[in-house]
Structure formats: C-alpha cells, structure tokens
Amino acid sequence: MTHLPYLIMDLALILGAAAIVTLLFKKLKQPVVLGYIIAGFFVGPHFHWLPTVYEPTNIQIWAEIGVIFLLFSLGLEFSFKKLIKVGAPASVTAVFEVVAMIALGFGTGQLLGWNFMDSLFLGGILSISSTTIILRAFDELNVKTQRFASLVFGALIVEDLVAIVLLVLLSTLALSQQFAGAEMLQSVLKLVFFLVIWFAAGIFFLPTFLKKTKKLMNEETLLVVSLSLCLLMVWFANSVGFSPALGAFIMGSILAETTQAEKIEHLVKPVKDLFGAIFFVSVGMLIDPKMLVEYAGPIALITLITIIGKVLSTTFGALLAGQSLQTSVQAGFSLAQIGEFSFIIATLGVTLKVTSAFLYPIAVAVSAVTTLTTPYLIQSSRPFYKWLEKILPEKVQNALSGPGSKAKDTQSLSAWNQVVRSTLLNTFLLGMLLICIVMVSAEYALPYIRNHYTDGSWVKWATAFITLLLMLPFLYALAVRNTNSVAYREVLASNRYNGRLNLIHFFRLILAGSFIGFLMHRFFSFEAGLLSVLVIAVIIGVFNKKIRKFYDRIEARFMRNFNERELAAAEKNRSELAPWDAHIATLELHPESAVIGKTLMELHWREQLGINVVLIKRGEHSIPAPGRNERVYPGDEIFVLGSDAQIKRLQAIIRPIKHHDEEETNPANVVLRDFVIDEKSSLLNKTIRGSGIRERIKGIVVGVERNNQRILNPESFFEFQQNDVVFVVGDGKLINKLIHEHH
Template identity: 55%
Template sequence: MIHLPNLIVDLGLILGAAAVITLIFKYLKQPVVLGYLMAGFLVGPHFKLFPTIVEVENVQVWAEIGVIILLFSLGLEFSFKKLMKVGGSASVSAMSEIIIMLFIGYFTGQAFGWSSMDSIFLGAILSVSSTTIIIRAFEEIGIKGQQFASLVFGVLIVEDLATIVLLVLLSTLAVSQQFEGTEMLFSIMKLGFFLTLWFIGGIFFIPTLLKRLKPLLSNEMLLIISLSLCLLMVYLASSAGFSPALGAFIMGSILAETNQGIKIEHLVSPIKDLFGAVFFVSVGMLIDPQILVEYWFPVTIILIITIVGKLFSSGLGALLSGQTLKTSIQTGLSLAQIGEFSFIIATLGMTLGVTSSFLYPITVAVSAITTFTTPYMIKFSFPFSNKVVAMLPQKWKDSLARYSAATQSVSATSNWRVFLRKYITNTVIHTIFSIAVIILSTKYIYPFFQEQSEGKIWGAIVTIFITIIALSPFFYALSFRNLYDEEAQKLSRHKNYRNIVYVMRAFRHLLALALLIVMLNSLLSIQAAIIAFVLVVITLVVFRKQIKKYYIKIEERFLVNFNKNGVDVEEKETPMLAPWDAHFTEIVVKPESSVVGKTLEELKWRERAGINVASISRGDLNIHLPARDTIIYPGDKLYIIGTDTQIKKINSILRPEKSVGESDSLYKPSLEKILVQKDSYLYGRSLKESNLRDIAEGIVVGIERNGQRIVNPESNWIFDENDLVWIVGDHKKILSALQ
C-alpha cells in the first residue's frame, strides 16, 4: 500500500469537513465563515468524536499561505482611487471607530487584569469591522443602494488601509515590548515611505508590463504572473521589516488599478476560496471549549462592548461629519461586528508570542456571534433609528438638520488649499523617490562598481553618472514642477501669501540641493564632493529642458496607467441632497429582470417610483442624462438619485419576478422566422402596435423584405405582405400568437 503523507490526509480532512458543514450552513442560510469555524472545531484537537488533524504545524503553514492569498484578494477588491473618493464622512467615521474602539478595548483588557500587550491587541481586534460579512449581509437583505450603505462601504475602504497600518505598528510594538513614541513615529514614516514607493513605482511599471505581455497572456499565464508578483512583494515587505500580509495587500491594490484587475480578481477567486477555507478552518481548530467556559464572562462583556461601542464610535463619527442621526445609527449598527482582519491581528499576536493563549479563542467566539447577529442588527437599525429620531425634541431635530445641511453644503476650496495640497503631495512623493534612488545607489550600485573597478575613481564616477540620470527628473519636479501654476501665481500677487509662497519655493530648492549633497558626500571625499556638486548643478541647469521632457514622459506614463480604467460609476462620490434623504446610488440590472429591453419612457420610473436616472454605465460606455428612448440592457449600471424609500421601490421593480425564476427551466428561447400574410396578425401593424413583447414574449431582431435585411427595425416599422420576420422568443408562444 502506498503511504500518503499526513499533510495530504489532513488537507483532505479539512476540505471534506468544510464542504459538509458549509453545505449545512448554506441550507440554514447562515454565513459560510461560521461553517468553516465549526468544521475546524470538529476536526481540531479539542474535539475527539471525529477524525482529528495529525500535524497541526503543517496546517498552520497552509493557513499562513491562506492569509497571504486572502490579503492579496482584499487588495484586488481595494482601490486607492476609491479611497481618494470616499469623502470626509467615511474617513471621519472610520477613524472615530478605530480610535475609540482601540481605547475601549485597551481599558477593557486592563479591567480584566490582562497584560498590556493583551489589552492593546484586544483594542486592535475590536477596532475593525468585517468587509466580507457586511457586504454579504447587504446583498442578502437587498439594501446596497441605500444611503447609509454607501457610507458603510466608504468606512470599510478606509478601515482596510488603517488595519494594514495597525499590523505594522503592532509588529513593531511586539518586537520592542514597550511603547516608544520615537520608534512608533519612525515606523509610521518608514511605512509611509515604502507604501508610496511601492504603489507609485508599481503603478508605473506593472500596467506597462501587462500591456506589453497582453498578446502572450492566457488566463493561466496571467494567474501565474499575478501570484508571482504577489509573492515578490511579500518578500520585499519581509525584507523591509514588515509583515508578509502587507506586501500581499499592496500588490493586490496595485494590480487592482490595472485594466486587468477585474480579470485577475476573477482568476484568483478560486485560489482565495481554497486557502481562505484552510485559514478559517485552522482558526476553528484553535477553539478550546474549556477556555470558552472559563472565560465566558469576558466573552459576554466583549460582545456587548463590540455592539454598543461600534454603534457609539462609528455613529458619532458619522454624525460629526454631517450625516443625519438616522443614517449615523444605521451605520453604527451595520459595523457592529469583527471579522477576518481581527483573526489576522489575533494570529499576529499569537505568532509573535506576545499575547496569552486565551485571547485567540475569545476573538473567534466574539466574531462567530457577531457574524450571526450582523444581519439582524442591520434590519433592526431601521425601526430603532426611526424610534430614536421620533423621541427627540423638535428643537434637537431642527438643530441636527441644520448642522447636516451646513456641513454637507461646504464645497468651496480656496486657492491656498489647492496650492498647499499640490505642494505637499509633490514634495513628499519626489523626496521619497529621490531618497530611494540614493539608497539604491549607495547600497548596491556603488559597491558593485567599486568591486569592478578595484577601488579606482572611475567606479565612483560611473555611480554618480547613473544616479544623477535617475535623480534628475525628481530634482526638476522638486524645484520647478507645479510651482508656477495658476493658484501659485494668484497667491504670489496676494500680499498675505506672497512671502510664504516664496519661502516654500526656496525650501524645495534647498531640499533638492541637500539631497544632492548627501548623495555626493556618501560617495566622495569632501573636496571631490564640492567639485562634483558644482559640476552637477551646472549640468542640471544646462540640460533643464531635456530633463523637463524626461519628467513629463514619466508623469504621463504614470497618469495613463493610473487612469486606465477610467472612473467607474461606483467610484464617483455619492453626495446627499441635504437636508433631505435623497442621494445618489448605483443599481446593476440583472439579465433576468423584467425591465431589460424597455426604454426609460416605457418604464416611467419617475412616475412610478419618483427616481431619476442620472447616467448609465455600459461597459466602457457612459451615457450621461439618458434620453427617454434609451433602452435598458442586462448588466447596465444605473446611477440614480432618490430617497431610501424610492430606491427600495425601484429595487423591487428591478428585482426579477419569482414566476420568471420558477419558469426558467420551461422557457426555451429560439430564433423563429415568420412569413407575414394578408390574414396574419402582423399585417398592416407597426412594430410598436404589434406588442410582440407581451403577447408572444418575443423580440424582433431582423426583417427581410425584397431581398434586403433590416436589423433591429424601428418601432414605427409597418409589416407588409411577404415580410420575413425574425423573432427571438419562446417557440410555442410565438407560433400560437402569430399563426
């Protein structure tokens, strides 16, 4: 008999148990994640009734790979363009939730008598919500188009990035075992440096690489290249002292900005499902009933704190950002859970050996319970928010309405703010890339040429030459780019801003010179560095125009790659018409919807539901302010404006009828041809008068008359004798209605 390694047997047991349990949970209409946790518990070392995993260490390796793939997939769903467009409300709500829950979690742990590290990790675990669980709950309840749902999605986008920062800070704190402000500040600056470098560099190179390879890219090759890039970034992140999960997330977010992002996400999805199942099952394996029984009181308290604390923290942030009280309460109750990122944070503490053994199963227990309660909390948010609003005095309601309207109506941006934003962005980005080039030059290029030249001066000269060529576009950008635009010129003429603008310009010139001096001083002696400095400055001034063209090409390449996908409908801001409840939202038309093939004039949505269609996104086509004769097609993304009640009504109109779904198996569409005779139904009628869609459930796609073919005839077409009409529809209904 051939011996099977324990790893294969364990993997088969994990997937088999996951399959059976998740089928049961699916039948019971419970989240699949809970099924994975239960499967892990049943095959884990703490439950002996069923076969048990033999080599837990090997499973943990699979689980670590699962974390990497899971974060890579989350990165593919993440978008920096979406992050820039979430607006102030989502950012304020997310940061309010994270900061308040960090403090609440920490002081809760201290009240239990836990160690400082356990308390800090508990705060981090409670500070983030579950993207997967919330999106799935919104889809099941059918409220993705409502106003507060848009705000929740924005909060989740901000939380995704904030959690990555938390992972880095927690890793640093775990290694040092003490909270040092200087070290934390250095870690944040280091993280910002590498995030900017990796993201901008990745956007510059990777879309171009995929574009060049497109003729050679099959699905298999695209998947392999994507995973190899993911693992490469995992290695770079680890080498820089960050967690592997950070590298996976960053590469996923970079690939999400390419025109292949959606396709890559689709290809990676089965792998994510596989390794994600292994990860969540491995989490369930760590559930120890004895620990849960022992710590039932902390579990109960933390559960209550999670629900109440998140309602307060995120709801307060939403209210302060100008959202209505109703929207704020609905947002807070929707975010009242912990999920996949909390598992990863708990795993980090356990892997680094800085948290106690009880924290992980407590996290799993709270997550499992809040996963179960999330759909009910979202449903409960509607009557609860209405009741709270009804209980408030009228003066309070009026004050909140005025505050909301005033906050959301502030949209003017001064020239000073525009200039300051451009100045800071330009300075930070090009300084980071200049430092990166200098580090690369001094750490790798210079030692290489020194070895090749055996310590002779030409090695340093070649290094300086290569480095200056690489640095020249960034020096140009630091010194001149975006400094003489319209805003800067207006401010220069204003006496209150003139001097500070001049000082800021001078600072950037000095910064570029300082970076040049640092680079030369690290390669040459002081005397040689001074001479080289003068020569380099003269060279940069003389070839300034050529350097400008070089920089513009680099900038254009980045902007083309970054904007390659355009701005999708879902990425647009969704402002609210304050103080009313009307807001923008996106609805995708399903293929089986009854509205497919009808014009906006026929549908009469304004009369029936009170909504207006502002634009329609159809693939790469965007139809702004569609006309009344615009036809709705399957997969159309409708960008509409209306109140929550109106949007709910239009969702019910767009939702496929049950009778349609039930009769799908009986419906056999075919292409039929009908010859029009004088005694037939169609003779003498126009296409519109024939009403074929209703009486025969068919669509006329073409007509042949006197040897000529007319494709998609107009509605005013009159049928004549001997017309050959091509109709797509049900064979029996077409024949019974027309012959």
C-alpha cells in the first residue's frame, strides 16, 4: 500500500471540515469567513472529539501562501487611481478612525496590564475594518447605492493602504524592540521609496508586456504569468526587508491598472479562495477554549470598545471631513468590526514572536462577535440617526450640517496652484528614479562586476559613465523641461508669477546638480561631481532636442500604460457621429435624479437641448440607439451626443434633487429585484395595470422573462402567466412586502 503523506490527509481534513461548516453557515446566512474559523477550531489541537491535523507546520506554510494571495487579490481591487479618486472626505475619515483606534487599543492594553508590544499590536488589530464582511453585508441589505456607502468604500480603500504601512511599522518596531523615532521614519521613507519605484517600473513595463503577449495568452497562461509575477514581487519585497504580503499587494495594484485586471481577478479568485480558506482555518486552529474562558472579561471589554470606538471615531472623522450627520452616523455603524487584516497583523505578532499567546485568540473572538453584529448595526444606523435628530438641539444640528457638509470633495485650483502641484509631483517622482538608478549602480552593479568579472580601475569609470547615460533623460526633465500644459501657459501669459517661476527653475537646476554630485560622491569625490555637473550641462545643451524626444517617448509610454484601462474604455465607446463641435459624453444617472423612470419621449432632451442619446448601458446590457419609449433607470450610463454647453445643461437637469433635510433627499432604497409568478400568486393572470404593482412599490416593472426570453419594458396591458420572472425597480422594503403578500 502506498504511503499517503500527512500533508494530503491534513488538507483533506481541514477542507472537508471547512466545506461542511460553511454549507451550514450559508444556510444560516452567516459570513463564510466565520465558518472557516470555526472549522479550524474543530480540527485544531484544542478540540478532541474529531481528528486533529498531523503536521500544523505544513498548514502554516499553506496559510502564509493564503495571506499572499489574499493581499494579491486585494491589490487587484485596490488601484492607486481609486485612492486618488476617493477624495478628501474618505481619506480624512479613514485616517482619523485608524489613529483613534490605535490609540484606544493601546490604551486598553495598558489598562489591562499588558506589555508594550501586546498593547501596540492590539491597537493595530482594532484599527482596520473588514472589506469582505462589509461588502457582504451591503449586498444582503441592498444599501450599496446609498450615499453613505460610497464614503465607506472610499474609507476602506484608504484603510487598505494604511494597513500595509502599519505592517511595515509594526515589523520594524517588533524587530528593534524599542520605539526609535529615527528608525521608524527611515522605515516609512524606505517604504515610500520602494512603493514609488515598484509602481513606476511596473506601470512602465507590465502593461506593455501584457499587450505584446496578449495573443499568446489563453486563460491558463495568463493565470500562470500573473501568479509568477506576484510571487516574484513577494520574493523581491522579502529580499529588501519588507513582508511578503506587501510585495503581493503592490503587484496586485500594478496589475489593477492594466486592461487585463478584471480577467486576472476572475482567474485568481479560485486560487485565492482555496488558500484563503486554509488561512482562515489555520486561524481557527489556534483558538483555545480555556484561554477564551480565562480572558472572557478582556474579550467582552475589547469587543465593546471596538464597536463603540469605531462608531464614534468614524462618525467624528466623517463630520470633520464635512459630511452630514446622517452619512457620518451610517458610515460609523458600518465600519464597526475587524476582519482579515486584523488576522494578518495578529499573525505577524505570532510569527515574529513578540506578542503573548492570548492576543491571537482574543483577536479572533472579537472579530467573530463584531462580524455577527455588523448587519444589525448597519440596519440600526438610520433609526439611531433619527433618535439623534430628535434629541440634539437645533443649533448643534445646524452646526453639523453647515457649509462643510455641502462642500465638494475637490475644488477647482488656480492655474498657479496646478503648476506648483504638478512641479512638486514630477520632481518627487524623478528624484526617486534618479536615487534608484544611483543606488542600484553603486550598491549592486559595481560590486557584481568586480566580483564576477574584473576589478580594474577602469570598471568604476565605465560604470559611472553608463549610470550617467541612464540618468541623462531624467536629469534633463528635472532641470530643463517645462510642461506645455494649459495651466503653465496661463501662468506664463499672466506675467504675475515670473519671479516665482524663475525661482522654481533655479531650484530644479540645483536639485539636478545635486543628483550628479550624489552619483560621483558614491563613486569618486566631491570635486569629480562638480566637474560632472559642467559636463552634463554641456551635453544637455548640445543634444537638447534628442534628449527631449527620448524623454517624451518614455513619458508618453508611461502615461499611456497608466491610463490604459481608461483609454481602452474610451476607444470602445468612441463614435464617429460627431464631425462638428459636438462629442460623445458619458453620464451616470443617480438614483435620486428627477428623470428616473421617464421615457426619452417624456424627457424631450432632443427638442429642448439638442441632445441625442446614442446608447444606454445598463450593467452588462447595452441598448444602442434607444427608441423614444425607452425608460432610464438608476445607475444607467447614458452616452449622449452634444456640445459642451448642451451637455452642461443636461448635467444640471439630471442632477439629484436637493431637499432641505437628508430624510427627503434619500426617501427610498431604490433597487432592482426579481420574483417568480407561481400557481399560488395573486398576480397570476393579471395585467401590470390591474395588479397595482407600480403604485404599491413606488416603481415600475422593467422586464419579464418568459420561456427563457426577456421582454423589456412590457406595456401596462401585459398579462402575467405562471413561471414568469418579473423584474421590478422600486423601494426595496415595499418590494419585499409585495413579494411576501403575493406568495
């Protein structure tokens, strides 16, 4: 009989237990993650009524792979562009909440008499909310389209990045075992440096590579290439002193900017689900009931502090960011839990052996309780706001709904501010690239050549010369090149800021010279650096046009790759119907817009504005050249043809209705739902008009599926038959009531 390795038996045990428990949790409509953790407890060493894993060490290795793929998938959903787009409110809310919870968690640990590292890791564990749990709860409660949901999603994106920084800082602190400000600052600067370099190099090379090899890649090849890129970045991150999770997250965020992002995310999902399941099962294996009983008091206290602390800190953070009281309260109640990142931070403490044995089970227990309370907290957020509205004095309410709540996320910047911002950003990126070139050449290339080939005196000169050639286009861009943007031309034409512009140009020249001196100092001496500055200045002056062309090509390729997804979408939607000053614009219809539910004939956009609707995109379904009887629904993307002035007037018309209070602004949870007409339904053989559906749900019947054929926008005399699947848009609560009464 062939010997079966313990690893296979262990996997069979943990996956079998996970399958049974998660099926039960699906039936009970509870989070699957919680099921995995309980399954891990059942097959762990502390539960003796079932077989136990033979080799926990091997399972831990698989769990580490699970963390890598979890972070890789998170990076694919992250995208640095999303971080830029979330705006100030989400950023302020997330950062305030994270800082407050770290302080609150640390203070709680100290109050309980824990040591410094346990208290600090507790703060980190409590600071990050669970994206997985919130997304699932929002789906089940049908609140993804409500105003506060967009703030929550933005805050989660910011929290993901903050969690990565937190992992690096906690690792540094754990290894040094002391709070050294200079060392922490060095770690942050090192992290920023590598983030910029990885991101810049990745965006420059990877989209081009995927584009060139697209015809050669089927789904299998793309999956293998994606996972290999992920693991290569994991290896590289580990080599330079960062956690493997950081490398996986960065590679995911780079691939998120490519046109293949959705496909890669789809292909990686089964791998992530498999290894993620093993990770969460391994988390459950560490649960010790005796320890939970022993620390029942701290668990209850920390759970209470987590819920109350997150509700209050998120609410105050959102209010500081200029959000209304209702939006702030609902966001606070939504983010009141901990999840996957908390497990990763707790795992880090165990791996580095700097936290006590009780901290990990406590984190798991708090996560389990807050996971169960999340849906109920989200549901109770609106009634709680109503109660607050009744008890708060009118002056306080007016202060909380003052000018800040009506401010936009971004304000138009003056031309001068735009020039300053773009100059600072370009200087920062170019500086990072130049430092990277010098460090790689001095620390890796030169020692490698000397050790493996020759150690002649000419080697240093040759390496320095080649390094200068590589730096040349970036030195040119830093010292000489001016942007040809509209803002820069406006500033130049105004003659108001000439003195400041000259000062900026002088600063750029000095900075470029400093980088040349930095290179020569690494290889030779300060005097050689001064001489090199003069030589480079002459070269740039003589070959100015050629260097500019070369750099322009580099920049154009980077920007093309960086905007690849947007360019592909624009190309897909591009139309040749606008040979005059009109153009195609895409507008999304807000659920609270006054035009929702009306036909194009009722809206009279063509007659009143001169606007033509050329396409309506509804989810995955597109309606080209829609007819006059076509209705528009919440979330529709409408592609319209018109001039700038016409489109601006249309934007004003479709803008959400503004009311004096938020209760009126968001009167209903508008959702799309479907239900089946069975033999017991009271709607059977009734027409749409006769059924009274429109009045009862404050919405409309948008389609009927009969015998696998879909009938869109059926007429009012349409008669329902048995087994019809009816699609309606309206108030979610009223739709649920209708379905319950007629079945």
